[in-house]
Amino acid sequence: MRRARSGGAERVVRAASTGDELDRRRRVEESLPVGIRIAGAWSWRILGVLGLAAVVVFLVIQFQLIVVPLMVSILLAALLVPFVQFLQRHRWPKGLAVALAELGLIALVAGLVVLVVMQVRGGLPDLQERTVAAYDEFRDAISAPPFNVSEADFNGYVQSAVDQVQADSGAVVSGALSFGSTAGHVAAGLLLALFATLFLLIDGRGIWNWVVRLFPRRARPAVDGSGTAGWVTLTTFVRVQIFVALVDAVGIGVGAWILGLFFGGFPLVIPIAIAVFLGSFVPVVGAVLSGTLAVIIALVFLNPLAALLMLGIVILVQQIEGHVLQPFIMGVAVRVHPLAVVVAVAAGGFIAGIPGALFAVPLVATVNVMVKYMASGDWRRTTDPDLEDVARHV
Secondary structure: OHHHHHHHHHHHHHHHHHHHHHHHHHHHHHHOOHHHHHHHHHHHHHHHHHHHHHHHHHHHHHOHHHHHHHHHHHHHHHHHHHHHHHHHHOOOOHHHHHHHHHHHHHHHHHHHHHHHHHHHHHHHHHHHHHHHHHHHHHHHHHHOOOOOOOHHHHHHHHHHHHHHHHHHHHHHHHHHOOOOOOHHHHHHHHHHHHHHHHHHHHHHHHHHHHHHOOOOHHHHHHHHHHHHHHHHHHHHHHHHHHHHHHHHHHHHHHHHHHHHHHHOOOOOHHHHHHHHHHHOOOOOOHHHHHHHHHHHHHHHHOOHHHHHHHHHHHHHHHHHHHHHHHHHHHHHHHOOOHHHHHHHHHHHHHHHHHHHHHHHHHHHHHHHHHHHHHHHOHHHOOOOHHHHHHHHHO
16 A cells, blocks of 8 residues: 555656646747747758658669669550550450550660661761761861961860860760669660569559558558549650650751751751650750750751751740740649759759659659648548549559
């Protein structure tokens, strides 16, 4: 009995001391200005978010051999899932629809590669001869008045330019191959992307349900709804980006072909169009850099007037994309401010090179939609039948 009374007394004393401590802390907190308290509350939360983001970026860099192919597979799945659904709605078996989508994609990419190789092999010898001739003409022109550049000075300038290009190209190549330093890594990443795409097409919804079950039960509706909203945004972005890239490729390719009619031929028109198409998947700078290739070929193969006209065509196509396609089509699909797109591409390129610039915009767009959905609280309400229908078909 005495022990029970002493134990109860100890608990009372301990509770009293705890209450005094809490009261003292409350008085100290109330003595601080309101602004300091708000700033402190926001500061540790912001530091926690930044710390989590830093850990995620670190893990992505460490496992980039796996992360990059998986992200490629997600983009490919976002492109192919609507096609598979279309075939299934027309009573194709799911396995046959998935096989046709996957094999059709492989055949299309292989066909483009073969076409580019054939075109380059056919036009490269003539382009090399024209390049040598243009080099000699340029050297003769600057050696005459009013420039009067000696051959030794000219060779020194050329060597300096070559050294600079080699130094820059080393950085570009290392960034482009940041996910794999050897051909074996690239081949392994390609196979991983194809296999991951296949499984996403077969059982994408099942994989997502497994991911959702990793979260606490109360958080699952928010995670599931935000994931569905993000997937819809991603599929829309991929389709719109393909359309924008096709417009860039057709515009610049047709412009090069028309110039060839007036100036007696324009080499490598098809490879230029394909390069513009692929480059357009890197927003802001991709199509510009690939269009610059067409300007250089026009300058070397034809004349400065043709190069100037080619430059005008590239600028015109980019203006149509920037002022018509991006605001009215891409803006609806991505719902991200153009400044945010530029910053995301720059940050992605700085962190992970070309793969980072490629994935920056779809990643930002998807995360933006998912966060907005969670913040809106729509997941607390009754499930939307339309959203359920989208989820069943993803």
